Amino acid sequence: MGIKVGVVEDHPLYRSALVRLVEGAPDFELDAAAESVDRFAAVRRHRDSVVALDLNLPGVKDAAAVMAIVAMGHPVLVVSAHAEQQDVLGALAAGARGFLSKDADGAELLRALRQIASGDSYISPVLASYMLDAHRGRHVLELSTREREVLSLVASGERDQDIADELAISIRTVRSYLDRIRDKTGQRRRSELTRYAIEQGVLGRRSA
Secondary structure (H helix, E strand, O other): OEEEEEOOOOOOHHHHHHHHHHOOOEEEEEEEEEEEEEHHHHHHHOOOOOEEEOOOOOOOOHHHHHHHHHOOOOEEEEEOOOOOHHHHHHHHHHOOEEEEEOOOOOHHHHHHHHHHOOOEEOOOOHHHHHHOOOOOOOOOOOOOOHHHHHHHHHHHHOOOOHHHHHHHHOOHHHHHHHHHHHHHHHHOOOOHHHHHHHHOOOOOOOOO
């Protein structure tokens, strides 16, 4: 079975282009395409499809749109013409697993969808570089090697038990590391930790 993809985009031409791109890739299967979050909720056929989501939508929009799609159980790749720093960070804080500018070509978009479907996060190198610029002149907290490994796995979407299995440590030890990471970074929620990991270049990759 192919990677199931949903498209939520209000611009008809761009929505059609995304649909053609997905349908033309042999390892993808289109779930549903809609012009709004409410419409997608009504027509989606699968509960686990990766959703390519625009931010500037009618009705529910911006970070609220990300949160609504994530709440339905879908991993989200934001594909937006608005790719300012606040847009990227806001979308990631709301639970998006990736962010692409609409300037990205089809190959990169498919690569991002594949990466998110496999459990990873995806931020284009251009966006990642200027996200890091936000931290110039700020004190970057030192994390231990093990803390960075745990943070990387959190950014990959792994749960506590998955992290324990991956690192061959107890779940209690994982939670102890997470407490230390939260104390050092000031980030409490997993979405905030994921955003922090991406900002600091601690990008998680799930093991094969």
